[in-house]
Amino acid sequence: MSIENILDVEFGTELPVFEPDTTLANVGAFARAVGWGGPRFESHEGARKEGFPGALVPGIMGMGFLVSAIHRWAPTGTVEHIDGVFRAPMIADTPAIISAVVTDIDEDEGLVELDMTVKNTKDETRVFGTARLRLPKAEA
Amino acid sequence: MVDIEELKKQFLNAEFDSKNFVLDAENLLVVAKTSGETRAQFIDAEHADFQATPAFLCSLASGRHLPIDFPALGGIPMDGGKAVECFAPIRAGQPITGKSHLHDIYDKQGRSGRMIFIVVRMEIVDTEDTLLAISDSRLVIREKPAA
Numbered sequence: 001m002s003i004e005n006i007l008d009v010e011f012g013t014e015l016p017v018f019e020p021d022t023t024l025a026n027v028g029a030f031a032r033a034v035g036w037g038g039p040r041f042e043s044h045e046g047a048r049k050e051g052f053p054g055a056l057v058p059g060i061m062g063m064g065f066l067v068s069a070i071h072r073w074a075p076t077g078t079v080e081h082i083d084g085v086f087r088a089p090m091i092a093d094t095p096a097i098i099s100a101v102v103t104d105i106d107e108d109e110g111l112v113e114l115d116m117t118v119k120n121t122k123d124e125t126r127v128f129g130t131a132r133l134r135l136p137k138a139e140a
Numbered sequence: 141m142v143d144i145e146e147l148k149k150q151f152l153n154a155e156f157d158s159k160n161f162v163l164d165a166e167n168l169l170v171v172a173k174t175s176g177e178t179r180a181q182f183i184d185a186e187h188a189d190f191q192a193t194p195a196f197l198c199s200l201a202s203g204r205h206l207p208i209d210f211p212a213l214g215g216i217p218m219d220g221g222k223a224v225e226c227f228a229p230i231r232a233g234q235p236i237t238g239k240s241h242l243h244d245i246y247d248k249q250g251r252s253g254r255m256i257f258i259v260v261r262m263e264i265v266d267t268e269d270t271l272l273a274i275s276d277s278r279l280v281i282r283e284k285p286a287a
Contacts, residue, residue: 018176020175020176021174021176026174027174029170029174030170030171030174030175032170033166033167033170033171033174034167034171034196034199035199036199059219059221059222060195060198060199060222061174061175061195063194063195063198063222063224064171064172064174064175064176064177064193064194064195064196065175065176067175067177067193067194067195068175068176068177068178069176071177071178071179071182072176072178075178075179078226079194079226080225080226081223081224081225081226082194082223082224083221083222083223083276084221084222084223085220085221085278086219086220086221086222129221129223
């Protein structure tokens with residue numbers, strides 16, 4: 001269900017699961033666009049030489065996935081605040097599963113709080129965080 | 141062992157870096173699209189409200205991570221996380237300035253030793269010094285045990 005205003009939101013609602021594109025090509029394009037191009041994010045072999053298990057997905061790309069998941073669920077909302085904790089590396093070319101749950105609603109202010117995670121297919125948390133979303137108030 | 145309270149007294153809330161940025165529309169588009177963004181104001185450069193995504197703002201980095209006289213704590217700083225608070229849209233081509241200071245320093249004791257967390261806050265302002273966004277970076281340093 002797509003959310004249009006604050007009255008559409010229910011406490012405890014789980015957002016639709018979002019599986020973003022974590023292919024090496026996509027991750028590399030993101031990394032270059034933020035000025036972080038290089039083996040760590042663009043080459044599995046290059047990243048392994050740096051001691052990583054494979055090319056990394058930048059933590060801030062994980063935050064981008066979280067924001068995209070919110071916007072897909074609530075196209076009229078504005079993400080005012082997002083906080084992500086980078087708990088463990090995300091690896092390119094492996095699935096990332098974005099999930100979120102509504103943890104607080106302020107109908108007077110039109111604000112929604114969300115707890116969010118990025119997990120791998122082993123259900124291991126890679127990134128977790130919170131977000132605050134402002135939604136239109138219901139029309140009188 | 142480093143005295144956290146002493147570090148806080150010496151370094152918190154003092155601006156240690158300032159850097160100017162002008163965001164490139166193509167880079168904003170790539171970041172939004174590769175993140176899976178679907179909102180027109182992030183993926184259509186012709187949209188009247190075209191703007192940077194919150195994740196893009198997290199990528200803005202000052203010239204230095206820490207104040208020049210900040211003591212070496214022994215370990216390599218790791219990126220422990222980011223946070224961004226948005227107050228107004230930031231547009232492609234808009235001159236902005238990122239002013240950095242240390243916002244918080246704290247520690248946690250683990251089985252393998254002490255971890256020190258440093259929150260570097262960048263305040264992003266426009267040419268009128270209006271605050272547009274705040275971007276926090278959490279650096280995590282595993283303290284080297286005393287020899």
